[in-house]
Amino acid sequence: MKMYFAVLTFLLVSLNVSILVAQQSDYEIQKAYESAHKSLLQRIDNAESVTELLSLREEIAGLKNKYQPHSTLLDNALYPDNFSSSIAKLETQWSVAQTRLAQVEELEDENEDLQNRVITLTTRLEQLEDTVKILRKENAKLLGELSKLRTTRTGRTGNTGEIRELESKLTDNIRRRDELIAEMLTKIFSGYSSDFTSLSESQRNVIRSDVEEGSVLANLLYLAQDNLQFVKNGLFDSFGFKELVDNYEQFNQDWETLKPKIAVIYAENEEGSKMISAIDSTISDWKFALKESMWSSIYQLFLAYDVKVFQFFDGQEFIQSMKQYIDSNMSNVDELNEETYAVFVDTLWNGRLDSSWIPMLIERDVVTVEQITEVKQKMNDWHDKIYGGSNSMLYIIIGIILIAAIVSGIFLFGKKNKKESGKDDLNDYADTTEENEYEADENEEEKK
């Protein structure tokens, strides 16, 4: 009995204790839920990584499960929300945060890529800039040597081998620099819209920084200047000159494409504007130097063979000079000699000009085909004067002889035919007599 009473007492005490432990104020539940909800909402908003968000998602599920038994209480207490809508609010906020963080992480990845690209680009630009510097120094040295050699060159048999070797080295160096600078430009401008006016200020700053990092404008100016010097110091054959012109045209075309972009990047920047003007001016000088160099190279050909033509600086003057030279040689009969003709026509014109420079001059509309024909006609006249007749007269004589031969041939042939036709007449006559005699015999037989 005593034992039974003790057990009963224990059970009652246990029951009371469990009741005491279990009792909880609705107000506390509401406040605890609101507090947890608010905290979770804040942590979702402040989450800095998708990983962090994933753990918060689990916490939302945990909160929902924990307070599910109190959902009726919370539905009433959380005015104007209810339990479901407050959980939904957390889930929506979580989705928004996830989208935001995904975008941020994507942007961060992009940014990291961009930073890596900038680092790589900067390193490459530095390498390119160093190589360009070395090439520039080498070019300056080569140009100096070339200039020295040219001033000591004499006559038509000058030390052309060495000069050509230097010219070839210089051309290669300039081409390499051109390629390196083109590579710089490609690296700097790739990845941006072709419409530079739409670039943001920060993008312009990045490009400007890259352009300055590679000293792009300065290098372009140096390249144009070196080309200019090279052209000024050189005498070229038509093939070498064609390469120079192609080089100039390519550079000019590239610059015309690049200039508007550079102008946008360096808008309101005095230093940039000065560089742009300097490059423009050098390109203009380069073009003029090419023209001068071409006429000079052609003129030097005549001088090398001691052919004293008037110097010419354009197509019109060139044609005029050629005509005058031929005319003066034709008019001065005393000085007519085959050697002058042979040097001018055979060696110079036919040997050096007609197959190389002349097609290029025609191709570039410097002279016309008609003008060249006129000069050639004059050469024919000159030839006739020297060699005592013109080919046309020869052709006429040959023509007359041929005609005479044909006429006499026809005459002789006609005569022969006549003789043969006389024989035929006689035969015809004989035939007729025979026929008549036969007919007479037949008539006599009939009479009989």
Next chain:
Amino acid sequence: MQFKISALFVLLLFLSLAAAGCSSLELKPASFGWAVEDVVMVESDGTVKVERYMLTADVSKLYFEETGDSSGIAGNQLRIIRDNAGYYYMTARGFKNVYVFEADDAALSLVNKITVYEEDVLTEPAMNQRAPYIELLDSGKLPVKFNKDGLVKEE
């Protein structure tokens, strides 16, 4: 005599008409219960305000009634809940009683004063809506239930 009868008749008629005119329109059932009690801070002027239910009241006299002193009550927490019948229940830490009020003309009128524990004051009181009752919890004590009339025993 006939006059007296007539006067009485008129008086009866008048009273019956008056009774008919005074009969109130009643909307039933209606429920006023708050899902959860509200815990509000006493302002320096002795008033409390329950934002959610737009209830404002001067509780100085309540504190005076409970403690005999209504000074220095600013900052005290007062717990209020309303049952489904529309009665307000108020109590606070250190109180021995729960006060039951009903809404009156711009006033809350005391309906009942329920003494929960004869010997002890309430240390951590909290009231829950357990329609048709209100439940009172206090730290380390068994919960009790009551309505406007007083404590009720669990069935």
